[in-house]
Amino acid sequence: MTVKKGLPAPSHLYTWVDVDEHFAKLAARGEWEPWLLEVDAYWDSVEFTVAEGTDPEAVWAWLAERLGPLTVDTGRQVILLESLEGERNEDALAVHLRSATELAEVTRQPRWSERRIVRQLAEGLPAPDAESFPNGVRICAFHSFKGGVGRTLHCVALARELAERGAEAVGGGRRVLLVDADLEAPGISWMIAAQGSRLDFALDDFLALLHGSTGSDRSRPIAMARKFLLNQEQDGVIVLPTTRDAARVGPPRIQPVDLLTHNRPPYILTEALAELAHSVGADTVLIDLRAGTSELSAPILLDPRVHRVFVTTISDQSVQGTTNLLHHLAHRAPSRRSTDPACAVLLTQFQEKEHSAELSEAAATLMEAVAQTITSPVDTSGQGSDATTVDRDVASEPLSSPFLSPLLALPRGWADVCERIERTTLRSVVTGLADALSPRDLTEPESTLPGLRDDPQGTREALAKLARSLTYAETAQVQEDFLPTESLVNLVSAHRTEAPVEIIVGAKGSGKTFTYLRMCRQGTWDAFARAAGVGGVELRAPLVPVLASQNLADELRAEVEEVQKASANELNHGDPASFLSLRDLVTDALDTDMNEVGWRRVWLTCLAQAAGLSATPETAESALTDLARSQRAIFVIDGLEDLFQDFSSNIHQQRALRALLTGCPEWLRSLRGRPLGLVVFVRRDLVLNSVQQNAQQFLERHRAYELRWNRTEALRLVAWVGERARVLTRDESVDIRSAGTKTLSRLLVQVWGQKLGSDRSREARSEEWFLAALSDFNLQIQARDIVYFLAEAARDSAGDEKAGRWSDRLLTPSAMRRALPQSSREKISAMELENVPVGVVFRHLRALPEDIRKVPFTLESVELNSAQARLLEANGVLFRENDQYWIPEIYRYGLGFGVSNVGRPRVVSITKLIRDRGDVI
Numbered sequence: 001m002t003v004k005k006g007l008p009a010p011s012h013l014y015t016w017v018d019v020d021e022h023f024a025k026l027a028a029r030g031e032w033e034p035w036l037l038e039v040d041a042y043w044d045s046v047e048f049t050v051a052e053g054t055d056p057e058a059v060w061a062w063l064a065e066r067l068g069p070l071t072v073d074t075g076r077q078v079i080l081l082e083s084l085e086g087e088r089n090e091d092a093l094a095v096h097l098r099s100a101t102e103l104a105e106v107t108r109q110p111r112w113s114e115r116r117i118v119r120q121l122a123e124g125l126p127a128p129d130a131e132s133f134p135n136g137v138r139i140c141a142f143h144s145f146k147g148g149v150g151r152t153l154h155c156v157a158l159a160r161e162l163a164e165r166g167a168e169a170v171g172g173g174r175r176v177l178l179v180d181a182d183l184e185a186p187g188i189s190w191m192i193a194a195q196g197s198r199l200d201f202a203l204d205d206f207l208a209l210l211h212g213s214t215g216s217d218r219s220r221p222i223a224m225a226r227k228f229l230l231n232q233e234q235d236g237v238i239v240l241p242t243t244r245d246a247a248r249v250g251p252p253r254i255q256p257v258d259l260l261t262h263n264r265p266p267y268i269l270t271e272a273l274a275e276l277a278h279s280v281g282a283d284t285v286l287i288d289l290r291a292g293t294s295e296l297s298a299p300i301l302l303d304p305r306v307h308r309v310f311v312t313t314i315s316d317q318s319v320q321g322t323t324n325l326l327h328h329l330a331h332r333a334p335s336r337r338s339t340d341p342a343c344a345v346l347l348t349q350f351q352e353k354e355h356s357a358e359l360s361e362a363a364a365t366l367m368e369a370v371a372q373t374i375t376s377p378v379d380t381s382g383q384g385s386d387a388t389t390v391d392r393d394v395a396s397e398p399l400s401s402p403f404l405s406p407l408l409a410l411p412r413g414w415a416d417v418c419e420r421i422e423r424t425t426l427r428s429v430v431t432g433l434a435d436a437l438s439p440r441d442l443t444e445p446e447s448t449l450p451g452l453r454d455d456p457q458g459t460r461e462a463l464a465k466l467a468r469s470l471t472y473a474e475t476a477q478v479q480e481d482f483l484p485t486e487s488l489v490n491l492v493s494a495h496r497t498e499a500p501v502e503i504i505v506g507a508k509g510s511g512k513t514f515t516y517l518r519m520c521r522q523g524t525w526d527a528f529a530r531a532a533g534v535g536g537v538e539l540r541a542p543l544v545p546v547l548a549s550q551n552l553a554d555e556l557r558a559e560v561e562e563v564q565k566a567s568a569n570e571l572n573h574g575d576p577a578s579f580l581s582l583r584d585l586v587t588d589a590l591d592t593d594m595n596e597v598g599w600r601r602v603w604l605t606c607l608a609q610a611a612g613l614s615a616t617p618e619t620a621e622s623a624l625t626d627l628a629r630s631q632r633a634i635f636v637i638d639g640l641e642d643l644f645q646d647f648s649s650n651i652h653q654q655r656a657l658r659a660l661l662t663g664c665p666e667w668l669r670s671l672r673g674r675p676l677g678l679v680v681f682v683r684r685d686l687v688l689n690s691v692q693q694n695a696q697q698f699l700e701r702h703r704a705y706e707l708r709w710n711r712t713e714a715l716r717l718v719a720w721v722g723e724r725a726r727v728l729t730r731d732e733s734v735d736i737r738s739a740g741t742k743t744l745s746r747l748l749v750q751v752w753g754q755k756l757g758s759d760r761s762r763e764a765r766s767e768e769w770f771l772a773a774l775s776d777f778n779l780q781i782q783a784r785d786i787v788y789f790l791a792e793a794a795r796d797s798a799g800d801e802k803a804g805r806w807s808d809r810l811l812t813p814s815a816m817r818r819a820l821p822q823s824s825r826e827k828i829s830a831m832e833l834e835n836v837p838v839g840v841v842f843r844h845l846r847a848l849p850e851d852i853r854k855v856p857f858t859l860e861s862v863e864l865n866s867a868q869a870r871l872l873e874a875n876g877v878l879f880r881e882n883d884q885y886w887i888p889e890i891y892r893y894g895l896g897f898g899v900s901n902v903g904r905p906r907v908v909s910i911t912k913l914i915r916d917r918g919d920v921i
Contacts, residue, residue, distance in 0.1 A: 006031045009068040013081050016041040016093055023117050026066065028331065030122035033062055037103050039117040045094040046079060052099045059097060109260040110267065110302035110333070111295055125302060125332050128267050131339045132760075133274035133305060138437050139285040140307035141181075141300050145321030147291040150348040151311040152187040153407060153417075155288045157426035160418060161434045162284055163236030175233065175282040179203060179240045179273065181300070182290045183251045189241035192234070194412035201228035202243045204252035210272055211254045216265055218272050226279040234414055238280055257295045270303045284437050293325060302333040307341040307437060313349045314362040326369035334375045341762040343373045344433065345398040352402050363398045370396035374762075390764070390773040390820070390889050397768075401429040457798045459727050460810055464794035466725040470787045482518045483720045483737060484532040485511070485713050491679075491705045492534040499525070499541055499634050499677025501665045505684050505699060506707030507776075507876065508835055509784030509827070512681040513549050515707065516638040517556065519679070520545050520563045525634055533737060541632040541677065542567035546610040548579055549639035564610060571631050573612030582606045586643055590652050599659035600667060607635045607664075607678070621667070624676060634677035641683055641834060648689050648837035648871060657682075657690035661698070684778075685835065688874045711771060714781045715744040718770075721790055722751055727810060752816060753809040763813070773820050776876030776888050785890060788826055793819035821893040828894030831875075838875055841868050845895050854900035855892060856884035 006029055010022050020041035026032060027039075035058070038049040050059060063079070064072045071080050078092035106120050114121065133139060142155040159178045166174030180188035181203060192199060201224075209221035225240075232239050243252065259268050277285045289297040301308055310325065312318040326343060335342050345366045350359050374396065404424045410417055421427065484492075491500060506512045520543055522528035529537035544567045545560050552560070561579070568576040577585075589602045601617040608615035608623045611633060615623040627633065637660075644653040660680065668676050684699075691698045699706070709717065719736045722728040728750055730736075734743060745767055752770065757763035774789060775781045796815035797803055806812045828846075832839035841864070845853070848862060859869055869885070872878040879886045887897055 007066075009066060009071070013067075013071065013079070015081065016043050016046070019046055019079060019093060020117065022067075024114070024121060027117055027119055027121035031066075032119050032122070033058075035059075036062075037100060037119065041093070041117075045096060047096045047098055049098045049100050049103065052101055054097075054099065056097060063095070107262060108266070111257055111260060111298045112293060112328075113295070124334060124336075126266075127336055128303065128305060129265075130271075131305070131337055134271060135274065135278040135283075137274040137277045137283055137285060138307065139270055139274060139287065139300075139303075139305070140309060140433065140437055141287040141289055141297075142309045142311060143289040143297055143301060143325075144291045144311040144318075145293070145325055146312070146315075146318045147185070149291075149311050149313050149318060150401065150407070151291070152182070152288050153410075153421065154309075154311060154346060154348070154401065154426060154430060155286055156188065156191075156417065157421050158430040158433055158437075159237045159286050160235075160421065161427050161430055162286075162437060165434065165438055166283075167236055174236075175280065176237050177229075177240060177273070177277040177280065177282040177285045178237050179285060179287045180242045181287050181296070183242055183255070183296050184290055186242035188239060188288055188414075189243065190246065191412070191414040191417055192232075192239050192241055193246050195234075195414040197234065197239075197414065198231050199241055199244050200231060201225055202241045204243045204254065206240070206272075206276070207252060207254045207256065207259070210259055210268065214263070216268075218268075218275060221272070222275050222279050225276050229276075229280050235418075238282060239414075240276075251296065255296060256299045260299065267299070267303050269299045270306060301329065304333045304335050304337070304340040307433070308343045309346060309433065310343065310366075311346045311348060312362075312366070314347055314355060314358045319362045319365060323365055323369045326366070326373055330369075330372040334373045335762055336375050338757055338761045338763065341436065342396060343370050345370055345396075346401060346429070347398050348401045349403045350400075359400070363400070366398050367396050370398070390769055399429060399432060401426065456803060456807070460794045460798035460803075463722065463725045463727050463810060464791050464798060467721055467787045467791035467794060470721065471784060471791060482514075482531065483717055484534075485707065485709065487705045487707055488515065488532055489534060492529045492532050492537060494704075495525075495539065495677070496529075496534075496537045497539055498674045499539065499632060501668045501674065501678050502680075502705050503661055503665070503687075503698075503702045504679060504681045504705050504707060505687055505702055506681065507684050507778065507780055507782060508831055509782035510707040510709065510780070511783040512683070512707060513552075513638055514783065516548070516636060516681050517560070519543060519636055520560050523563055523566060525677075539632070541634050542570045544568070544571075544576075544607075544611050544633050544635045545579075546606055546635050546637045547582060547639050547643075550583075550642045567633065568610075568612030571611055571627065571633060574614070576612045577606075577609035582609060583643060585609075586656070590656060593652070594655070596655055596659045596663055599656050600663035602656075603660050603664045604667065607676075610635065625671070628671050628675040632675045632677075634679060636679050636681075638681040640680075640686060644686065645836040647686050648867075654690045654692075657686055661687065661691060683835070685838070685871065685874050709781050709783060709786075712741045712744065714771060714774075714786060715741065715748060715767070717783060717786050718751060718790065719744055719747055721787060722748075722810070750809060752811045753806065753813075756813040756816060766813075766816070770816070772889075774823070774890050776890060777873075777879040777886070778876035780876060784830075785823055785827060789819050789823045792822045820889065824890050824893035824895075826894070827890060835875070837871055838877075841872060842895065845897075850896070850898075853895070853897045855897050856881070856886050856900065858883055859885065 007025055010018060013019055013022075020039075023039040023041070035051040035054040036048065037051060040047045040049075048059065060072065060074045064074070067079060073080055073092070076092070077095050079095060081091040081093065083091055103118065106116060106118050108114060108120065108125055110125060140158070142151050144151040156178070159176050162176045166176065178188065180186050183203070189199075189202075206221060206225050209224055210218065213221055229238055229240065256269050260266065265271065273285050273287070277283065287300060289300065300306055308329070310322050312322040322345065329343065347359065347362060347366070352359075404426075406420060406424055410420060487504070491502060491504070494500075504512065504515070518531065519528050522531055522543065524540055524542055526537045526540045528543070543563065545564045548557060548560050557579070564576045568574065585606060586602065589599070594602070598617070601620055604620040604624055605615050605617050608620045608627075611627065613623045613627065640657070644657060647653045647657060661682065665678060668674075668678055687698065688695050716736060716739065719728065719739070723730070723736055728747065730747055734747070736744075739747070748767065752766035753759070754766065755761055755763045756766055756769055771781060774785050793811045793815045796818055797810065797812045800812045800815055802814070803812050828842055832842050845862060852861060859865070869878060869880075873880070877887060877891050887895065
């Protein structure tokens, strides 16, 4: 039988234990009636404490609903248990109803099975009184649902990493307290014992001393432990083993839950360990817990101030067990406060190539479970707030540690195990955890930026002003230099002596027009090469603009036209045809039913007339051939989207584009010596719709020159804008145009800090949040989105009333979060204007009723056909997972899509899934 809502009636009740557990589950799910206060089950009866004035008939009706009508005997006032064949329901629990105005004080403790079944079980455990552990000590606990997953090894690797950082810190001497809390199958303790090191004091000693102490006075146990622990240091790691008696079988006489008495604080164990660590000069406690879900680990895992790290393989049992445990933590001890660290998951023992699909699936499942343990408010309306869905996604991304054969069979002693760890990549796996646990003074000191100290509002406004001016290339102010991407460097480097005949593909906002303008401004190919920072280019050929974006500002269009005239003069020909006349030539041709050969001649006519040649489609080939005998020139084309606004459905436009992208380059390459070059800047979706049969092959051929902003280049652009705005402080020896990711990451701490909050908070790391928030499902982050985001975030930061709190960074966390929905809406508006086919679909989606605009969705629910879906997928707007579709955050807000009850926007996990599947060209 299934009850009206929630938990179904139990299929079997054997004893009072089953009854007790069933009502505990109902309480935890909040499925009690208002009048029910407490349930106490005994071996022969069950007592229900109800509010005074409660109608007994209502109680019996509710019991029959929750336990089943054949389980509750109202006449005998009993709950029937399972009976053998032939028995007449002899086994039963008597039901007693007790009235009360209120319950005695309910004191809840951090244990998996709470002793009192009360309505408060629907709530999480009360948060600790103090937001952090005594003396600023940090505690990190490693746990696993199954054994043998590498939990202990990674815990030791982290201890070694932190100890080494402590030794290198200012003043040195910072230690790590490593606790072997695997009370039934210790591992670290055996390593120390095999090493022959001193074991004068152990965890079971500390538990016994704490148990014998009174109330909150822990001074004597701490002093006693310190006296002996100082002799148990291993290269900066002070080891607290499980026991001094290696031959002992079973857990210690005093266990962690034995400390949970009414006269002691509920989080006595973790707070005592923090005090103990401080007494021995350690600022971090690492705890290796027992596998499984016994009460041995409960007092530590249920303290939300603990950095909880769950280690699991990708096997289904291990993943599901870990997921279940995370769901319990999400209910009982989530990360509520901003200082509560987020839970972390570490996936181990997989082969990267063989298990890519299983790894992605496990990571996605665990990532969602981790996200549920973070209770910070998240905006799902698309209207923006001080937190976004990306926050939890970034904070909950799993770590991964692939299978390493040297760790399959470990040596006995501590030193040998540590040496084996050093020969593998384990230390690099736990670097992120070490960063989160490192005290503030172990990293770069927090300081106020000079500009923010002198003029905080003016400094931020300067960044906003410059970033705003760079948002649209068509109206961007001229900069003294520009930032060459890897693709442009590749383009120039591959054409030092020979003219390029290449198609430069880029998504909307990737910088095509900006690059086109920078190329044209240089006038010649070798000058452009110097501007791009590439030396040894011998080809000096004039650059001839053929078409340009119709949205160019008047002064920019005039500048490009002057370049066109100068190039025509250098080629010793007459005045070139205007952009308008060349567009008219193409537009008129679209009204005719022309084959691709005819279209090739039209395009070659455009090239010839742009160079000042007198040519028609019938004479263009011979005119260009004559030019090639004595001159060199490189033609440059941009603004094709202005001419072909129906490219997704109009076969004439598709044929014209195909002739330009394939026919013209083929003809130019046939000229011996490659005297004439062609560089065409074109949007990716125009390519996919015009070169349909071989689109993937075409994109792969031109991949080296595609305008894709990878992680390093995106960070480099942020740093470049900051440098141009004169708001960054950097070492003069650092060249931003060639700086690596690590150097850029350190530099950009000035822009957005380490985290979207204080360095001690459990907020997402600013850099990861930025990259995840602005990326689409083609794994691309566009230049326009970056500079618009910077402009919005800097403007909001300048006007932020709480900006004074963030004197170590330019962009405040709240301003960054608010800038994401603003950037999304701007991106949607721009695409609706510039990409007509996509704009039509966007307007359809935005017009849907609010209750339908939820992710994930099916095509049928949002009334899209497969062709429209393919168009959005080509532009990185959609990702299909089974029969459901997702939208990245940079589009979701602008389209007004919220989050449905069946899932969250899994930005980071979907990105990893796309990368692992190799779906991106």
